[in-house]
Amino acid sequence: MIITEQSRIASAEVVQNDPVFLVQESDRPRSDSDPHAEQHTTVLSAEAKEAAARLSPHPGLENLPTLSQQPFVGRTEALARLAASLTEGGGVITQPSATTVSGLGGIGKTALALHYAHKHRAQYTLVWWITAESEEQISSGLADLTLTLYPDWARRVPLKERTEWALTWLETHPGWLLVYDNVERPEHLTPFLGRLLGRGHQVVTSRCRTGWPDETELISLDVLNHEAAVDLLCVPGTGQGDAASGERAPGDRSQAELLAAELGHLPLALAQARAYLRETRTGFAAYRAKLLDAAAEAAGVGDSAAARAIARICRTSLEAIRARHPLAVSMLHTLAWYAPEALPPVVLEHMDSSAEETESALQALTSYHLVSLEPDGIALHRLLQRTLREQAPEHLPDARGRAERALAAAVTAAPDGVAPFLIHIQALAATEAAQDAGADAELALMYRQGADELIAREQHVLAIPLLQRVVECDTRLRGIDLDSSEG
Template identity: 25%
Template sequence: MHDQLTLIWTKAQAHHLAHLNNHGDPRAERVSRINSPQSLAAHVRQLETDRSHCQAFGWTYKLITQLESFSSIISLFTQGNPGISALIWSPLAIIIELASREQLMLEFIGQTFSQFEQALPQFEGYLKEFGSRVLPQGLQNSLIVFYAEFIGHYQDAIKFLEGKKILIIAVGLGMCLITAPFSTERLLFFIPRASRFSRIAKQRSLNLLNLKKAIDDEITLFKFHIYQEHHRELKKCLEGHKDPTMAFQFSCTGIQHRKNPHFHFREEVFAELHTHLMSGRPRNEHRAAGLHGIGGVGKTQVALEFAHRYSNEYDAIFWINAETEAKLTESLYSYARMVENESPVVAEQKLAAIKNFRRFLNNPSSKGSPFRWLAIYDNVEDVRLFEKFWLEGPHGSLILTTRSPEIAHACGGRVIPIPLFTVEESLAFMLKMNTTNSNTLDKEELDVVREIADRTGHLPLALNSISAYARTTSSSYRSFIQHYRDFDTKLLFQGNKGKDSTYERSIRNTWTMTLTSIDPLARMLMETVALLDPDGIPTEIFECHDMNAKFEHNGPARTFPRLSDCLSDRFPDRLTFDNAVSALSGKGLISKSSGSERLSCHRMIKEAVLQSLKQEDLELHFDWIIFSLNGCFPHTDCKEVLETWDKCAMFHSQISMLLKMYKRFSNTLRPPVLLCEIIRRCAWYLRETGYFQAAKEILTEGFDILEQAVERRNHPGYFPQYMSRLTAELYSSYGSLEYEENLPGYGRAWFQKAEQHRMKLIEAEAPKFFDIQSMALVDGDLSLTYLADGLPDPSVGTYNMLLDTFDNQHLRCTWAANLSIALRAKGGLDESLAWCRKSSEWVTERHGERSLEMAIVHFNTACTLLLMNRGDEAMVALENSLRIRQEKSPMHRYLGFTQHKIGEVMKSREDFERAELFFRTAAKVLEKCESCQGAAARSKYSLLTILKEKDSQEVDSLAGEISMILESLKDTVDRNVWSEDYFDKFVLYCHR
């Protein structure tokens, strides 16, 4: 039979070489050297580089991976004849070479080859399952016919592509848009010829599917004969246990999977498993271990490695597929019938046979050595199956793998969680998979490996897929990531890319198939979670039951699409929500720690679910989250939000993730206008906490969303006036950030943009009080910028006018405080102090004596009193401000400014010990704020002046710290230039 196969392939080889050598084609020598998947992949990469205009090479890598097992079995049948094996690769190289002349042609050929994917049998699986056994004659015949049909498709494709006029068309298709008559003639020739080739290819695909069925039938029959062989071996083993080490040698083997050559040994997990199952306990005691973890974490691989590594310790090993009741029944029956009989039976008889098999294992042997066995229940999803199918016995050990911690506990033995790889394990695994010597790797390659590991969340399944793909294509990880920057959202979810058949299902199917069998509410929860930041999702988002809260704060009109669904209470009570969470955590899709109000989800699971979402579900879930978040996120109303910092921090990462989701699905989703309102509040929180850059980033994205909505006229439910008001508010928020950062202009340009929007609203229609008051607020902000620029006169006039015109209790507190600063800058200290008193009165009435607003009043009062040489009164005011801030905002930058000011007073009084203490504490507070590094340097410089007087050994190190800060701020000056005035430039005027 080998001779017949060799003859078929030799004739095919001659045919292809004739085409190669036709007319002295220079490709003949180059393509004929392609005799392996690695050389073909390298050839394709070169074509990609040479023909950068052609972007349709992706399907070739997938086909190369699938055909590797094809090549393996051909090599086995032909005793490794390299000339025959090379026929897999060189004809395919010709086809790709010819088709790659033009992207359209390559896509067309790729489509025809994609029809054959489902028709390819699991060649490598056969080799793995049958090992070195001689295949029966019928199976060999079926395989040969299959190969002949497949090579026929090769020949058809080359004949089609080498047609003289087809080559002209392939080269000239790019001229179609330029020379219409000439191109039309070509296309008229091309279309029927391509149609004929498509029909032939389709028929060959059908033939291959039928042949695959014939091969599968032969495989089934062959398996039955193998089971008969196993049965005879088992009978011998059981009769008196004359050879207790025979171990059912199914190549050990109830083990249905070969040993994984790339298994990454987890020492701690293995030590615990080995200790529990094999060490330090009586041999006649039944022992069980439950391995649990998310899909793709390597539970099955740990169990498989344990079975192979300790196979000599057991007389029999039973590998049981426990994913469904049907699979579990068939797995157990395949072993039970070896004891009972070999004849097929009905379902009831199968269950009876399994029952007898369980009874047999539970009864210790009365003669010879005890019969020791290991059963591995792989992928258990239903704890209710234990009662009927659980194996027990005094000399048995059992390993269970499951995604559910509850099922792992139910096995009654040791529960062992299988975690994700650590950073170190991820690096070691990937380097072992695709490099020969990690010591020779350069830093850039190692950095790329770290990036891949981080982006896949250190999930072994994903790392294995990437490593196998890189190994198959002979690529470095650096080259891989250059070609597939978006591997974590596209490549990994297109099916297996590497040859490694240890993981047979795609990453997407690892989780999404589970969703089809769970409760609809749980599925809805999972699909919603997929749109959020997976590293800590506040459960409050799903428990916001107040419809008015979701809809308030100038939300959309009732005409918003599907508004009732967006406001719906998906989980009306805690029990409903907990049940949905339990269903998902039981499948290993999400986790929720005991006592925690956060959900978490692995990023690969999130991505898999995202890619399975229907468009209409994506739109609804996205809008629902935004309405719910609108109800959850604290409303600032221009007040400091220190008391809600923790809550705001929880939601900030979710806002960032929603912005990423909108960018990704912007062709599907309408611009999320309401999200921009939430962004405004979040930016205020970030400003208060000193994360200015993060606030600017989300505000910039908010500008883009509103601009897109207006340009596309795609803001249903939101009137144009609302769009303009919200835009103005975002401009003002951005201006406030630049003001607090002490940047040139102090945000004036942004406040002026906000002013223009407000003016248009006032001029366009009868002025509304809300718009007039908002305009007043912008005027107050603009006055601050002039005051910061050292121009107090305009500010004094503006604040007097605002206080005379408006009676807003909150705003007048702020305006009075700012007026006192402006008067102090002009030298009107008595007037300034009077307005400080008035501000104190209004703040007490509005916010209370212990409010943060009062801390600002005390600080401003102290600054005025110091200029009036009333130091004792100033210290009282500063101490009052300090006490409030220490109590209510112990890490706010304003606390650092207050401590620094007290340090200056102490220094002026020559109380250097206390001054040193306050400068140190000020520096510690300020250096923790990313926007206050210059202010921290200022406090450290003041501390330095004191330490110099003490001749402290700390002087040089402290000066070095200051120099590093200045360098990071790109403000490198000689130390001789340092002075208090020099460092004051890093602090806004009102904090000096």
């Protein structure tokens, strides 16, 4: 159970019946509260409150991301402990501080929560998944719930009222499951968790080990054990022996054991390696040799063995893809500059390639487990994103600029406004443009529309980076105009 210090004593009896489950990873100290956080008291009308009490969700309502096609192995015990904790009391899944991947993703927190939610969704009246890297994202995720349950009213009111209505509805109705994915700071949940005690289950995935109540059960989510890691590599269909029967050539298992150890038993690395073996029908020994060849170029990437392992795998996979799908390489490096959440597919239509080329490249990247296709678009794992940004090849110097221009074109052509693209506009605004970046009125318009949307949501602090980009674009445009006039 996650509760604030103030509510711990008052809610002692409720805590036993309302578990909040945390899936955590690395040891990160808890930060002080954000001094810029904008807190407002929101009062709903009597009509809205009555609707919150009256409305029920359609049976089976959920917004879960799709499950990966990769085998899910080595987590049976963790799933059982998660289910038991939600039934009997709170619990925490964390990563031991001694692990070699401390501070990085790829260990499977989100996958564990997602498998639990899919497996048990029939027992809940509602299952709602929220990307929760910031308090603003949590508010937006709850507001989306209101748009689903009470759409006519929700379209007429500001985001803060939609968020308040969702919390009121959750307080009124029992039997739901909320999943807050990738919480960066425990205090971001404070305004939400305390209000929902006693009504449903709340699951949190986080890399933060500290800042949670001492009473919760601590469940450590580590890398896969050696046997499970080898089993994942040896699942039939990896290209070894007979894919249908699962037969293996002599020595394959021993080579798989060496590969699993070299990849640090990291689930993300193993899944990508398995995809390469399946697509190329390469042997374990030959694949280990290819990864060794890529080791020198990946040596300076990241600050951990996990990041370097992902860098080696990514480089090796892209070399295999390049011959048949050259567009896939530039596409992946471009996608790395967006937010890790699903990117609307329409953005790909503005990347200067035919629909057939785009579809072929996307399928190749999906087959190699470098991107995933979600109901709402295309997504990359956060660890892979960071790796790609750090090892941008010399022949693709402007991947960020390409991402920016494609998104701006998509926003300009969008009939429904900037909202579906906002999180990706924010991601680009948080990164620096190249020194020789060109000037484009369409870019300035995109950032201006994004800032206006955030201001309309009363998220003024989040609008500042976008407004800074507007100023930069306008400054470059004025510079071009001045040069032209002087000529």
